[in-house]
Amino acid sequence: MRITEKPPARVLIDREAVAGRMGFRKAVNAAFSVLFLSATLLALLVLGVLFYRIVSQGFGHLSPAFFENFASRMPEKAGVKAALVGSLWLMAVVAPVSLILGIGTAVYLEEYAKKNRLNDFIRMNISNLAGVPSVVFGLLGLTIFVRALALGNSILAAGFTMSLLILPVIIVAAQEAIRSVPRELREASYGMGATKWQTIIRVVLPGAVPGILTGSILALSRAIGETAPLIVIGVPVIIQFLPAGVLDTFTALPMQIYDWAKRPQAAFQEVASAGIIVLLALLLAMNSVAVLIRNKFQKRY
Structure with a gap:
């Protein structure tokens, strides 16, 4: 057929x-x-x-006198000496505290924590904290560091407050960077006899450094330019001395610029613009160092 x-x-x-x-x-x-x-x-x-x-x-x-003078009621004599040194002290506290806590938390959540509802709830709330207004963290810092721990309006209290502010951003960025490391690299490390901790230190974290630094750059840039938390914890606007330690009172560039910008004299508006240029230069210098480190690890891994 x-x-x-x-x-x-x-x-x-x-x-x-x-x-x-x-x-x-x-x-x-x-x-x-x-x-x-x-x-x-x-x-x-x-x-x-x-x-x-x-x-x-x-x-x-922008002149040598602008960097050598303290704040003044006369715009021609006003300078950023105390504010610039105070901002450097502040970032010297914020950067190590936030990076150590943020990366450590991300490593625990991604490499050690079990996949259960409790840890999922923690991850979700950390992500939500990244969108909380900065003034809320200022109130938290005022309650815990300024009053409960009696640190006053010191560099340490402000540094801890700013660290809390940017900590969720660093944690989320570090988690995403750690997830992006291929699992084959971990398995190859285990196959060579490395322990879990050795694998994290020698394989996972070096491979995640570019992503971690990208998030850290954005977080530290936010910290150096924030004013609301400093106002809430009572950081003064004008001081005529340089801090000698982390327990001393200080002022910062955003506070100084805010004070100049709200004054009615036109000359102070120009001084505020000069302060903004100094703040941008400091921010670009910090970011440049982080970008160089990130590019170095991108070439290696």
């Missing part, structure tokens, strides 16, 4: 309909390309105008 195969049915293609749909898709793509380009150019325009205004107003006040 001979079996005959049915010829395949002919598919009729409406060339005009296909061409119309392709034209519509191309038009939509072009419209979205123009929209996204316009948004990018608008953001760059605003940033350029802001940068030009700050530089044009404040560059004339």
Whole structure:
């Protein structure tokens, strides 16, 4: 018995309909390309105008005396000596505390903690804490560090408060970076006889350094420019001395800039712009060091 195969049915293609749909898709793509380009150019325009205004107003006040003088009620004698040194002291506390606690917490949650509802609840709340307003952390620092531990408005109290502020960001970034390390590398390390701790130190963390540093750069940049927590814990605006230790009272660049910017005299607006330039330079210097370290590890792993 001979079996005959049915010829395949002919598919009729409406060339005009296909061409119309392709034209519509191309038009939509072009419209979205123009929209996204316009948004990018608008953001760059605003940033350029802001940068030009700050530089044009404040560059004339950048002089050796501006870095050697303390704050003053006269704009021509005002300087950032105390604020700049105070910001450096603050970051000397914030950076090690937040990085050690943040990376340590991320390593525990990703490598040691069991997958259960309790740990999932902890991870979810850490992610939610990253969006809490900074003034809430200021109130927390005021309650715990300033009053309960009697640290006052010292560098240590402010540093711990700022560390709490940026800790969720560092933890979340470190968790994502640790997850991105291929599991094959861990298994190869175990196959060579390494322990879990040796694998974490020699394989996981070096491979996760670029991602960890990316999140840390953003977190530390937020910490150095925050003002609300410092205001809440009572950091003074004007001091005429340099701190000698972490238990001393201090002031910071954001506080000093805030004080200058709210004054009605036009000369203080220019001094505030000069302070913003110094703050941006400090921020770029910190970020540059972190980017260099990140690029070094990206080449190795």
